[in-house]
Amino acid sequence: MGKLIYMMNVSLDGFVETPDHSLDCSVVDDELHSWFNGHMRQVEASLYGRRLYEVMAGYWPTAESDPEANDVTLEFARAWNATPRFVFSRSLESVDHNSRLVSGDVREQLAAVRAEFDGDLEVGGPNLAAQFIERGLVDEYGLVVHPVVLGSGTPFFPRLERPQGLRLIETRTFASGAVYLGYAAT
Numbered sequence: 744m745g746k747l748i749y750m751m752n753v754s755l756d757g758f759v760e761t762p763d764h765s766l767d768c769s770v771v772d773d774e775l776h777s778w779f780n781g782h783m784r785q786v787e788a789s790l791y792g793r794r795l796y797e798v799m800a801g802y803w804p805t806a807e808s809d810p811e812a813n814d815v816t817l818e819f820a821r822a823w824n825a826t827p828r829f830v831f832s833r834s835l836e837s838v839d840h841n842s843r844l845v846s847g848d849v850r851e852q853l854a855a856v857r858a859e860f861d862g863d864l865e866v867g868g869p870n871l872a873a874q875f876i877e878r879g880l881v882d883e884y885g886l887v888v889h890p891v892v893l894g895s896g897t898p899f900f901p902r903l904e905r906p907q908g909l910r911l912i913e914t915r916t917f918a919s920g921a922v923y924l925g926y927a928a929t
Contacts, residue, residue: 745787745863747853749872750885751899752921758896759869764794769889773815775917780815782885783822787860790853790875792868793832796842799823799867804840829856831871849874873901883927884909890920 751759752769760766771779791799806812806820828842829852838844845852853875856864866872866881875881886899913925 744857744861746882747790747864747866747875747880748786748883748885749866749875749881750782750883750887751867751869751872752887752889753899754891754893754896755888756892756894757899758893759899760897761893762896764897766798768891768893769887770919770921772917772919773813775887775919775921776815776819778915778917778923780819780822782865783819783826785863786826786865787862788827788829788856788864790829790831790856790864790866790871791842792871793830793835794870795868796828796830796832796835796838800838800840800842827860850878850880853880869897869899869901876901876907877903879907879928881928883912883925885926886924888922888924 752766752771753759754768761768803820803823807817812820824841826841828840829845830838830842831845831849831852833846835844849871866875872881908929909926910929911924912927913923915923917923
């Protein structure tokens with residue numbers, strides 16, 4: 744069985760977005776985007792929260808028609824569109840773009856997804872990821888730390904009742920100053 748991986752861009756002080764939900768604090772250049780492309784090609788399915796799904800579905804399904812899109816962007820669009828998604832939401836009535844709407848207990852839903860996909864899965868969106876983290880279901884964490892301090896916003900990690908040990912498994916520095924930190928849950 745593959746791993747459940749939670750990976751996002753994050754500020755140096757641990758926030759994935761600003762208080763007004765802006766993602767403009769991360770600089771994703773072609774080098775970093777190519778690296779994300781490789782990650783996207785390796786996951787069998789994605790588990791998204793509503794907000795992240797809406798952000799991603801707002802651009803990637805039609806990215807190939809964007810005259811400003813370069814080869815790296817188009818490569819990500821093809822990988823994203825080919826990857827099945829499970830969108831956890833209590834407010835959406837339907838989803839599109841190779842996505843299925845799910846609700847209920849995340850442990851039960853993960854078991855259902857695992858019955859269909861043996862490989863690595865990614866969980867995206869800090870609110871949804873928090874539910875998996877709190878239940879000890881995340882196998883691997885990936886933080887792409889950008890050289891910016893936000894001071895507040897949406898944290899990468901939820902508040903936990905007790906510390907969770909992690910083991911460093913990978914690092915990478917990008918020319919932009921971003922640093923990837925990969926950790927396995929212990």
